[in-house]
Amino acid sequence: xxxxxxxxxxxxxxxxxxxxxxxxxxxxxxxxxxxxxxxxxxxxxxxxxxxxxxxxxxxxxxxxxxxxxxxxxxxxxxxxxxxxxxxxxxxxxxxxxxxxxxxxxxxxxxxxxxxxxxxxxxxxxxxxxxxxxxxxxxxxxxxxxxxxxxxxxxxxxxxxxxxxxxxxxxxxxxxxxxxxxxxxxxxxxxxxxxxxxxxxxxxxxxxxxxxxxxxxxxxxxxxxxxxxxxxxxxxxxxxxxxxxxxxxxxxxxxxxxxxxxxxxxxxxxxxxxxxxxxxxxxxxxxxxxxxxxxxxxxxxxxxxxxxxxxxxxxxxxxxxxxxxxxxxxxxxxxxxxxxxxxxxxxxxxxxxxxxxxxxxxxxxxxxxxxxxxxxxxxxxxxxxxxxxxxxxxxxxxxxxxxxxxxxxxxxxxxxxxxxxxxxxxxxxxxxxxxxxxxxxxxxxxxxxxxxxxxxxxx
Numbered sequence: 001x002x003x004x005x006x007x008x009x010x011x012x013x014x015x016x017x018x019x020x021x022x023x024x025x026x027x028x029x030x031x032x033x034x035x036x037x038x039x040x041x042x043x044x045x046x047x048x049x050x051x052x053x054x055x056x057x058x059x060x061x062x063x064x065x066x067x068x069x070x071x072x073x074x075x076x077x078x079x080x081x082x083x084x085x086x087x088x089x090x091x092x093x094x095x096x097x098x099x100x101x102x103x104x105x106x107x108x109x110x111x112x113x114x115x116x117x118x119x120x121x122x123x124x125x126x127x128x129x130x131x132x133x134x135x136x137x138x139x140x141x142x143x144x145x146x147x148x149x150x151x152x153x154x155x156x157x158x159x160x161x162x163x164x165x166x167x168x169x170x171x172x173x174x175x176x177x178x179x180x181x182x183x184x185x186x187x188x189x190x191x192x193x194x195x196x197x198x199x200x201x202x203x204x205x206x207x208x209x210x211x212x213x214x215x216x217x218x219x220x221x222x223x224x225x226x227x228x229x230x231x232x233x234x235x236x237x238x239x240x241x242x243x244x245x246x247x248x249x250x251x252x253x254x255x256x257x258x259x260x261x262x263x264x265x266x267x268x269x270x271x272x273x274x275x276x277x278x279x280x281x282x283x284x285x286x287x288x289x290x291x292x293x294x295x296x297x298x299x300x301x302x303x304x305x306x307x308x309x310x311x312x313x314x315x316x317x318x319x320x321x322x323x324x325x326x327x328x329x330x331x332x333x334x335x336x337x338x339x340x341x342x343x344x345x346x347x348x349x350x351x352x353x354x355x356x357x358x359x360x361x362x363x364x365x366x367x368x369x370x371x372x373x374x375x376x377x378x379x380x381x382x383x384x385x386x387x388x389x390x391x392x393x394x395x396x397x398x399x400x401x402x403x404x405x406x407x408x409x410x411x412x413x414x415x416x417x418x419x420x421x422x423x424x425x426x427x428x429x430x431x432x433x434x435x436x437x438x439x440x441x442x443x444x445x446x447x448x449x450x451x452x453x454x455x456x457x458x
Contacts, residue, residue, distance in 0.1 A: 014047050021047070025066055032115025034335065038122050038360060039066050045441040059457070061449040065125065068095045069102075071114060074164040076142055078156045080149075090161050092140035092168055092176075093121040098451040100134030101172055103388060103395075105179030105207075107141035108186065117141060119335075120179075120359055124388070126444030127381040130420045133392035138174055140165070146181050147301070158189035166194050171202045171398070177391045178207040180334070183253070184219075188212075203398025206391035210403075215394035217409040218387075223257025224410070225386015225417050226330060226357040226378075227265060232421035233353055233376045236434060242266035244352075247326040249273045250333035251297050251304050254357045254384070258330050259290050271321035273333065274304040278321045281313035325349040332357030343369035356380035367437070374433065382420050382440040389416045 018040070025039050043062065050056045076088040091114055094102045104124040107117070117139045125137030142161060146154050169176060178187050187207045194204055201212075208214035217224070231241050244267045248255050251272040259269045268284040272293060281289070289311055296302045308315035322329060322342035329351050331338045335358065343366035346354065354370055355378035356362060362370070362377075370377050390413055397403055404412075420440075427446075428439020 014051065017051065018044055018047050021062065024063075028067070029115070029118065032113075032118060034119035034360075035115045035122065037364065038119040041360075041364065041437070042122075042126065042441050042445070045435075045438040046445045049442050049445070055453060056449055059453050061452055064452060065096060065445075065448065066122070068093055068118065068121065069097065070094050071118070072168055073114065076144070076157065076161045076164070078153075078160045080153050086157075088142050088144045088157070090140070090142040090164060091117050092165060092174070093117045093138060094168070094174060095121045095125050095137040095139075096448065096452070097136035097174075098448050098455060099129060100136050101170075102138030102174035103128055103135035103177070103391065104137060104139040105141075105177045106182045106186075106190075107139070107179040108144045108146050108181030109141070110143055110145045112141045112143045116335075123359060123381055125448060126441060127385045128388055128392075129444040129447045130382055130423060130440060131385055131389045131392060131416055132419060133389065133416075135175075135388065135392050135395075138176070139179075140176055141179065141182070144181075146186065151185070154186060155189045158186055159193040162190045162193040163197065165190075166197050169194075169204055171204050171395070175203065175391075175395055176205055177388070180252070183207075184209050184214075203395055206394040208394070213394070213398050215390055215397055215409055216404070216406040217413060218390045218394060219253060220257040220260070221390035221413060222254045222384050222387030223259070223332070223357060224261045225389065225413060226254070226258050226332070226355050226383050227261040228386065228414055228417035229378050229383040229421055230328060230330070230353060230355040231265065232418060233355070233378055233434075233436065236421070236425065237376060239352065241328070244268070244327035245270060245325070246328045246330060247271045247321040247324050248330045248332055248357075249278075249320055249322075249337060249361075250331075250358065251293060252332075254387075255330075255332040256290065256294055256297070258332055258357050259285060259293075260287075262330075263287060263290070267328070270326070271324055272304055272307070273319075273321055276303050277305060277315060277317040278319050278324075279304050279307045279313055279315050280321065280324055281307075281311065283313075322346055323349075327352050329354045330357050331361035333361065334358055335360045336363050338362045338366050340365035340369055342366060346370070347373040347375060351375060354378070355383040357384050359384070371435070371437075377436055379437045379440050381444060382424055382436060385420055386413055386417060389413055 121139035128135040353376035423443035424439030427442040
């Protein structure tokens with residue numbers, strides 16, 4: 001038998017094991033395509049590693065990691081400003097606390113479903129593990145849309161939501177944070193209700209305003225961390241960010257601070273977007289323009305098309321920025337936003353690197369195109385881990401009753417992102433290149449798997 005045929009035999013055997021495993025996952029969790037996608041992406045890369053380690057097979061670590069410890073679903077009733085009863089559904093998915101309390105954001109958006117939150121919580125396991133901080137994996141939220149709601153309506157919803165959620169969380173049990181639709185306003189209302197119910201001032205939520213226990217750099221952390229990780233990827237390949245042209249999708253928190261840090265690093269950002277369309281500014285979005293976007297989105301809650309009215313440039317309704325020529329692409333909007341045809345266009349236009357600022361924004365078909373074309377690819381669980389990293393640092397500050405300076409938190413964030421990059425290189429090096437998706441999955445998996453085995457069968 002030739003060497004090639006041995007490799008092919010091994011590859012076939014692994015693929016068969018993956019398919020069999022996924023059949024079990026989909027049978028146990030039907031109708032949850034986002035969750036299935038996230039699990040397959042991890043299992044395809046870690047299965048060879050698992051098969052080489054008998055302990056992982058014996059203790060059925062993959063089977064245990066793909067079944068949440070618990071999924072809580074509850075009704076959220078509240079009154080709108082017209083005194084009409086409104087009903088939403090709330091969730092908390094707690095996947096594993098093998099290395100620390102459950103940790104993961106709350107998402108308020110009409111598209112929230114149990115399957116989506118299971119995907120996000122599953123990804124959170126490995127992201128949190130990569131940070132090196134003691135945090136397990138969790139996620140939660142509700143199919144509530146805060147857009148267009150008054151402060152009073154948002155407050156009443158958050159109070160009702162927390163009344164039920166408070167039964168399942170705590171500083172040493174589960175520490176939620178913000179996510180899409182849950183910013184400082186919502187976290188404040190949630191924290192206030194938790195404090196009222198429990199009668200205790202404790203670090204049960206992260207992403208709090210700095211006035212009552214929040215960490216400096218937390219709002220910036222996901223966007224900043226994405227750029228720190230991108231910087232390390234390029235340096236590993238003998239390149240640098242300075243002078244590069246960057247396209248960014250989204251115009252929310254992650255996109256805003258990714259843009260800000262890219263400017264600090266000497267790059268030119270030429271796009272931002274929202275659900276209506278994309279603005280393309282060939283001259284670049286400078287600090288003055290970015291400050292205007294932040295005011296537009298954070299204060300007035302306007303639409304990105306207004307940018308073209310203010311500064312000129314090209315507004316492209318109903319499109320994303322992936323047809324714009326760039327050196328680096330940063331998808332920072334939402335899941336599955338960068339599809340196969342987008343990836344082909346990026347490759348055709350000479351894109352050198354893609355780093356995921358959002359959670360799973362690149363479809364599997366798109367990732368395959370990028371990988372085949374040797375485009376550097378920073379997966380979300382590594383590239384956007386900066387947000388949860390600083391959430392972990394906020395937990396530490398709350399426990400110690402201290403507040404670190406902006407410079408100290410940023411230095412710790414930079415060190416964490418460098419260490420995450422190094423772990424990806426360690427487990428993902430393939431000859432002269434680095435498969436960052438493989439490296440992130442194996443590095444994140446190994447720590448949690450070893451902890452699960454060490455704690456016995458539960």
